[in-house]
Amino acid sequence: MSQVHSPNAMQAPVAILGFGNQGAAHALNLRDAGVPVIVGARPGRGAHARAQALGFDVFTLAEAVARARVVALLLPDEVAPAVWQQVGAGLAADAAVIFAHGFNLLYGALVFPKGADVVLVSPTGPGRVLRSEYEAGRGLPAYLAVHQDGTGRAWDRANAYAAALGCARARLWPTTVREETEVDLFGEQAVLCGGMNALVTAAFETLTEAGFSPEIAYLECIHQLKYLADLLHEKGVSGMRSGISGTACYGDVTRGPRVIGEDSRAQMRAMLAEIRSGDFAREWGAEAASGRPRLDAALKASAAHPLELARRKALGMVEPPVGA
Numbered sequence: 001m002s003q004v005h006s007p008n009a010m011q012a013p014v015a016i017l018g019f020g021n022q023g024a025a026h027a028l029n030l031r032d033a034g035v036p037v038i039v040g041a042r043p044g045r046g047a048h049a050r051a052q053a054l055g056f057d058v059f060t061l062a063e064a065v066a067r068a069r070v071v072a073l074l075l076p077d078e079v080a081p082a083v084w085q086q087v088g089a090g091l092a093a094d095a096a097v098i099f100a101h102g103f104n105l106l107y108g109a110l111v112f113p114k115g116a117d118v119v120l121v122s123p124t125g126p127g128r129v130l131r132s133e134y135e136a137g138r139g140l141p142a143y144l145a146v147h148q149d150g151t152g153r154a155w156d157r158a159n160a161y162a163a164a165l166g167c168a169r170a171r172l173w174p175t176t177v178r179e180e181t182e183v184d185l186f187g188e189q190a191v192l193c194g195g196m197n198a199l200v201t202a203a204f205e206t207l208t209e210a211g212f213s214p215e216i217a218y219l220e221c222i223h224q225l226k227y228l229a230d231l232l233h234e235k236g237v238s239g240m241r242s243g244i245s246g247t248a249c250y251g252d253v254t255r256g257p258r259v260i261g262e263d264s265r266a267q268m269r270a271m272l273a274e275i276r277s278g279d280f281a282r283e284w285g286a287e288a289a290s291g292r293p294r295l296d297a298a299l300k301a302s303a304a305h306p307l308e309l310a311r312r313k314a315l316g317m318v319e320p321p322v323g324a
């Protein structure tokens with residue numbers, strides 16, 4: 001890969017489409033790095049007002065695309081294809097299009113001018129961490145990949161964008177769109193979101209079904225997770241084990257593999273196969289196109305789960321009943 005270029009080498013302006021988790025952090029970091037930034041957002045919606053309040057020039061998405069030489073498409077994955085169909089025609093022939101996740105590059109049918117560069121610059125964390133690391137003078141590592149090299153400078157442009165985000169202060173990992181997309185989906189399904197939420201919910205239910213206090217169950221199985229996750233983040237699995245008691249450690253190595261046994265591993269392999277075949281993307285595309293009935297029903301049920309009340313009580317957000 002070419003050397004990381006100075007952010008100032010990047011031709012301006014950069015249009016950030018979508019001012020949400022990633023979009024706001026990208027816009028703020030790029031601006032602080034001296035890159036002229038404009039924002040594309042829907043008039044009358046929250047993102048439009050938030051970007052304006054932070055001092056950005058905000059245009060419709062189509063206007064922003066037409067004005068920019070670099071366009072970062074930071075919209076929700078499920079809406080990006082329809083939006084791009086409406087605004088993509090205005091893209092300059094030799095523009096660069098930046099994605100923060102490869103989902104629509106791997107599974108979508110987005111059309112780009114043949115001379116354009118289409119690259120992946122995927123920070124390895126949420127937008128608020130991308131921003132706070134930048135403000136602290138550090139950076140989040142990022143995955144970089146090239147989907148289409150129309151100008152012959154796609155890697156350079158990906159590097160320049162990542163450097164302006166602050167990611168080159170940490171590390172830039174060259175990868176492929178396929179690897180980033182498949183590993184990212186698997187990680188969030190098996191561990192970071194799906195696995196973690198299913199694990200803590202099952203543990204909470206096991207304790208409360210056995211008659212334990214919901215608040216104590218919440219504090220033990222959910223609230224404390226952060227402290228151990230921080231230890232894991234800082235020291236890795238072996239290092240984390242050196243920071244817990246012998247009793248906790250013995251329970252960890254003898255009981256953990258019973259929680260995640262052969263059945264769970266078989267499910268992980270099946271989930272990975274669904275991702276790699278495109279079945280998961282097709283399923284999610286159909287769900288999004290039909291108005292997200294399954295997702296919204298699950299979110300409603302989760303908001304009404306007893307662990308939510310236990311959380312509010314455990315953290316002192318609900319007054320205990322008089323006399324309790």
Ligand SMILES: NC(=O)c1ccc[n+]([C@@H]2O[C@H](COP(=O)([O-])OP(=O)(O)OC[C@H]3O[C@@H](n4cnc5c(N)ncnc54)[C@H](OP(=O)(O)O)[C@@H]3O)[C@@H](O)[C@H]2O)c1
Binds near residue numbers: 018042079122
């Ligand atoms: N979230 C993360 O931590 C994370 C991490 C790595 C990569 N990524 C990737 O980053 C990309 C952006 O994800 P995100 O989580 O930042 O998205 P998000 O927070 O859901 O934000 C999306 C923005 O898009 C706007 N938007 C929604 N629907 C729209 C539509 N139909 N037309 C125009 N604008 C619309 C919203 O603004 P209004 O509704 O106010 O108009 C919002 O500001 C995705 O590819 C995602 O996979 C995300």
